[in-house]
Amino acid sequence: MTFFKKLLTLICFVFPLLSFAMEDPWLILEKSAKASQQLNYEGVFHSQSSSESNSTHVIHANIDNKEYCLLKMLDGAPNEVFCSGDMVYVTSQDGLLIKKRKNQFLFPSVLPSDIKHLKKNYQLSFGEKKRVADRMAQHIELKAKDNLRFNYHIWIDDKNLLPLKLIVTNNKNQPIEQSTFTTIAFSKVIDKDIFEKNINLSKVYVSKNKFIENYVSNKFWNLKDLPSGFKEVDLISRRVNGLNLLDYQIIFSDGLAYVSLFIRPITRGTEPKEGTVAIGPTNISARYQDGYQIMSVGVVPPETVNTFSGALEF
Amino acid sequence: MNEKISSLFDSEINNKEVDTILSKKSKMAGVRSSMSDYQLISDVLKKKTILPKSNLTDKIMTAIDKEPTQMGGLVKANSSNTAVMSFEILPVLASLAVLIVIASTAFNIEVNNTATNQFLAKEDIPQEIINAHHAATANNMNYFIQVGDSAK
Amino acid sequence: MQPLKVVSENSTVYNSSNNKLDNSKMEIKPVNPDRALDQKLVEKAQKGDKQAFSLLVEKYQLKLYRLISRMVRDQSEIEDIVQDSFIKAYRAIGNFRGDSAFYTWLYRIGINTAKNHLVSLGKRPKAMDANEIEEMENYESMSELRVSETPESTMMSNQIADTVNGAIQNLPDELREAISLREIDGLCYEEISELMDCPIGTVRSRIFRARETIAEKLKPLIETTNKRW
Numbered sequence: 001m002t003f004f005k006k007l008l009t010l011i012c013f014v015f016p017l018l019s020f021a022m023e024d025p026w027l028i029l030e031k032s033a034k035a036s037q038q039l040n041y042e043g044v045f046h047s048q049s050s051s052e053s054n055s056t057h058v059i060h061a062n063i064d065n066k067e068y069c070l071l072k073m074l075d076g077a078p079n080e081v082f083c084s085g086d087m088v089y090v091t092s093q094d095g096l097l098i099k100k101r102k103n104q105f106l107f108p109s110v111l112p113s114d115i116k117h118l119k120k121n122y123q124l125s126f127g128e129k130k131r132v133a134d135r136m137a138q139h140i141e142l143k144a145k146d147n148l149r150f151n152y153h154i155w156i157d158d159k160n161l162l163p164l165k166l167i168v169t170n171n172k173n174q175p176i177e178q179s180t181f182t183t184i185a186f187s188k189v190i191d192k193d194i195f196e197k198n199i200n201l202s203k204v205y206v207s208k209n210k211f212i213e214n215y216v217s218n219k220f221w222n223l224k225d226l227p228s229g230f231k232e233v234d235l236i237s238r239r240v241n242g243l244n245l246l247d248y249q250i251i252f253s254d255g256l257a258y259v260s261l262f263i264r265p266i267t268r269g270t271e272p273k274e275g276t277v278a279i280g281p282t283n284i285s286a287r288y289q290d291g292y293q294i295m296s297v298g299v300v301p302p303e304t305v306n307t308f309s310g311a312l313e314f
Numbered sequence: 315m316n317e318k319i320s321s322l323f324d325s326e327i328n329n330k331e332v333d334t335i336l337s338k339k340s341k342m343a344g345v346r347s348s349m350s351d352y353q354l355i356s357d358v359l360k361k362k363t364i365l366p367k368s369n370l371t372d373k374i375m376t377a378i379d380k381e382p383t384q385m386g387g388l389v390k391a392n393s394s395n396t397a398v399m400s401f402e403i404l405p406v407l408a409s410l411a412v413l414i415v416i417a418s419t420a421f422n423i424e425v426n427n428t429a430t431n432q433f434l435a436k437e438d439i440p441q442e443i444i445n446a447h448h449a450a451t452a453n454n455m456n457y458f459i460q461v462g463d464s465a466k
Numbered sequence: 467m468q469p470l471k472v473v474s475e476n477s478t479v480y481n482s483s484n485n486k487l488d489n490s491k492m493e494i495k496p497v498n499p500d501r502a503l504d505q506k507l508v509e510k511a512q513k514g515d516k517q518a519f520s521l522l523v524e525k526y527q528l529k530l531y532r533l534i535s536r537m538v539r540d541q542s543e544i545e546d547i548v549q550d551s552f553i554k555a556y557r558a559i560g561n562f563r564g565d566s567a568f569y570t571w572l573y574r575i576g577i578n579t580a581k582n583h584l585v586s587l588g589k590r591p592k593a594m595d596a597n598e599i600e601e602m603e604n605y606e607s608m609s610e611l612r613v614s615e616t617p618e619s620t621m622m623s624n625q626i627a628d629t630v631n632g633a634i635q636n637l638p639d640e641l642r643e644a645i646s647l648r649e650i651d652g653l654c655y656e657e658i659s660e661l662m663d664c665p666i667g668t669v670r671s672r673i674f675r676a677r678e679t680i681a682e683k684l685k686p687l688i689e690t691t692n693k694r695w
Contacts, residue, residue, distance in 0.1 A: 146340065224330070225337040234450065251450055258451035262443055275434030276514070282447075284439050295439070297447040306514055307337070320674035322521070324648065325500040326655045332506055335521075342517045346524045351681040353528055354688070358630040359649040363532075364623045370527055370545055374552045375520045383514045384559050 025124055028140070028161065029115050032154075035161040036109040038062045043133065043184030044074070045107060049177045049281045061190035068195045071106070081106075082195060107179040108163040110154065110256075118255035121145055121229035122152070130155070132164040133181040142256065147171060148227045148304045149257045160186065168281065168299065176281040177299065221263065221314055227307045229254040252308070259298030261308050266293050276302050285309040319345050323352045346371055499654070504568040511559050519559070523552050526569055530576050537580045547583050551576040626687055633680040641679070644672035 040061045047054055055074040060067070071081040080091045083106070089098055112118065127139030137155035144151050151173075155165040165180040223232075234251040247264040266272050272288035273295075285305035287294045289312070296308035318335055321327040322345075335345060350371070357364050504525075510518030527548060534544045534551075555575050562571055634642055640662070647658045655673075659666045 225333050236446075236450065238446075249446055249450065253451075258447075260447040260450065262446070273434055273438050277434045277436055277439065279436050279439065279444065282444070284434075284443075286434055286438070295443055297443060298451075303514075310513070316678070317670060317674040320677055321670055322503070324655070324673070325503040326670065327503065329506055332503070332510075336510060336515060336517055339517060342520060346520060348681075349521075349524045351684065351688075352677050354626065354684065355630055355677060355680050356649050357528075358627050359634070359646070364626050365528065365531070368545075370531070370548065371520065371524045373545070374523050374527065374549050375516070377549060377553055378516060378519065378523075378556050381553065381556060383516065384512060384556065 025126070026115050026119060028156070029111050029118065029124075030113065032156045032161040032163060033109070033111040033113050033115075035157075036060075036111070036163060037067055039160060039162055039186060040188065040190045041162065041184055041186045042190070043181050045179055045181045047107065047177075047179040052280070055182075059190065059194060061192070061195070063190075063192050068192065069106070070195050084195070107166060108181070110152075110163055110166050110179075112255050115255070117229075117231070117253075118142065121149060121254045122256070127153075129158060133184045135159075135164065135184065137164050144171070146228065147301060148229060148307075149254055149300055150176065152256055155180075162186075171301065221312050223250075223311050224313060225307070226252070226311050227304050230257075230259065230308075233258075257298060257300050259296055259300055259305065259308050261312065262293075262295045262297070263312065264293045264295070266291055276306055278302070287312075290314050315341070316348065319348045320352065323349050343372075498567075501567050505564050508559065508562055508564070508568055511556070512562075519556055522568065526572060527552070529569065530572065533573065533576055534580050537577075537584065543583070547576070547580050550583070551579045554579060622687075626684065629683055629687055630680055633683040634676075637676055637679060641672050641676040644669055645676035648673055 042057075042059045044055055044057050047056065054076060057072045057074055058069060060069040062068075066085050067083065069081075069083040071083075073079045082089045082091070087098065089096060121144065122142040123145055125141045125143065127141055129136055129138050131137070132155050136158040138158055140154045140156060142152040142154070150171070151169045153165075153167040153169065154163050156163050162184075164184065166178060167175050168177040169175050230252040231254075232250060233253045234249075236249045236251070237246045238249070239246055247262065250261040250263075252259045252261065266288070270293075272293050273286040274288055276283065276285045278284070281299050282297060283300060283302045283305045285296045285302065285308065287309045292314075294309050294312050296305040298305055298308075315335070315338070318327060318331045321331065322335060336342075338345075354364065504522065507518045507522050511522070530548050530551060531544060534547050538544050538547060551572065555572050558575075562568070634645070637645070643662060644658060647653045647661060648655075653661070655666050655669045658669045662669065
């Protein structure tokens with residue numbers, strides 16, 4: 001072999017190794033997010049927080065580039081959620097509920113597609129591998145860079161990068177929320193009929209309660225000094241029951257954590273509330289200003305929800 | 315930012331700038347250090363006895379960080395999963411709340427100034443607020459399916 | 467579409483007899499900027515912002531130290547009393563309504579804490595006859611700190627003073643004038659801007675730049691000492 005051929009062979013052999021070594025470690029999160037959208041799998045996962053725990057059976061498929069999933073509660077009242085693309089259909093004893101999926105990342109699809117935002121707020125590190133649901137999984141820690149958010153520990157499947165386990169910890173390293181697969185199986189093909197047996201997708205569904213989403217002509221508020229790393233991702237307005245009043249929900253995210261900031265007019269007979277309280281892993285901060293009850297809600301530290309509720313001015 | 319600290323030292327600063335300074339939590343040690351420098355310069359110019367910089371503020375704040383957070387006269391425990399009410403204040407506030415209700419009913423007064431400091435309990439949070447938040451953001455299906463309105 | 471508010475924009479103020487108050491007859495008192503800033507920080511602290519309280523600590527810890535040093539000689543005891551006073555103030559911050567200036571309220575806490583400390587040690591406040599107690603109560607007349615001076619502390623004081631005064635002399639004229647009017651003459655920014663015939667923003671900037679220049683010269687000195695003598 002001539003010298004140049006040898007050199008070329010060496011480059012072809014070494015370069016991929018170098019590329020792998022130089023690859024941005026954050027890309028693994030992007031790949032994991034894609035895996036949760038593209039893989040076909042069926043399994044059972046268990047979710048737990050300080051206030052409740054439950055098990056869910058899940059079937060997920062990507063058919064002709066469209067996501068389908070079927071989630072069935074195994075504990076408590078029988079409920080089923082069927083997702084088709086960005087529409088979500090919830091079947092319960094009360095009837096059928098239809099929602100458009102915007103910001104919900106249902107486990108195991110917990111990672112956002114855009115990780116640039118995550119990089120600003122979290123520090124990435126890799127932990128040890130361990131078995132989860134009889135599969136080897138790599139521990140990834142997303143440690144908060146400040147005290148405005150919690151830490152996220154994710155175990156992703158070593159072979160296909162699907163998140164198999166998620167634990168959210170506070171700044172004292174105490175778990176506050178977790179979800180983990182107990183069994184999971186991957187398959188190449190899942191029949192679409194499995195998803196459509198409960199819901200007739202050709203039928204037109206009309207909501208009983210009309211509410212306006214994202215119709216906000218004039219924002220009569222300003223937001224100042226928001227907690228660092230959070231950006232507004234959605235704005236929803238709803239009519240207060242029976243009254244010609246609107247209340248508003250502004251949603252913020254740092255890529256993993258979400259906070260809702262509610263602006264609700266105080267109606268006659270209602271006493272305004274102020275203070276901070278925790279319900280399970282969720283912290284809520286309430287403030288009153290100029291006839292409005294302001295409440296911020298999120299699985300974030302109490303100081304963060306306090307800052308959000310204080311950030312609003314009229 | 316540093317110019318704001320100089321103005322803060324002179325109390326020649328508006329509320330918005332104070333909020334800006336306070337929002338930068340990670341920089342507060344630097345803010346206090348600058349103010350300490352300015353105090354030293356001021357003492358020299360005013361011919362006061364000079365004391366060099368000490369870490370007394372840091373010691374004081376370390377002690378205060380261990381104290382329960384004060385919230386409008388109500389004390390919140392430092393644990394992130396509990397809200398604590400001082401038992402001494404409860405009966406007083408309860409009586410006050412009753413008086414306010416009676417007064418507003420008798421005189422038909424609308425409360426339009428800053429809110430009374432209500433003790434915030436879990437029961438005070440409307441369920442629809444929690445549901446609306448989880449419906450829009452939850453990563454747990456269990457939260458998601460608890461949202462209120464239904465369709466046919 | 468503007469949302470309908472339950473309470474109208476131009477709310478009318480009612481007193482408890484449901485009589486409308488005439489806003490035009492309300493007095494508008496001039497606001498002391500120092501007191502206004504303290505009130506803002508107190509309100510923030512009352513809502514849970516400990517960092518706001520830390521600014522009050524930084525602002526008044528030396529003043530309180532000087533006050534307590536007139537009753538107590540030992541430096542570590544003075545520091546303990548100052549620390550206890552601020553902790554007591556923080557615990558009681560919810561009760562502070564702004565009827566008096568924050569430092570007036572803090573001063574009272576400091577004096578009581580110092581007295582209790584001395585009593586607990588079986589000591590009576592040194593050289594405290596009726597006249598001295600009265601003098602201490604009129605705290606505004608107090609400005610000087612009593613410390614036990616050592617040759618080392620005297621030397622350090624002199625070095626710091628020399629450095630600051632030297633730095634002041636080397637400042638550009640407009641910076642020197644601005645900081646002197648502020649620190650020595652005690653003028654507010656508005657008064658300085660009138661005297662120097664420049665905008666308030668320029669005054670603010672000049673004072674800041676003067677301070678930064680002097681602080682830079684002081685850095686080597688103050689970094690080598692990290693405790694009071």
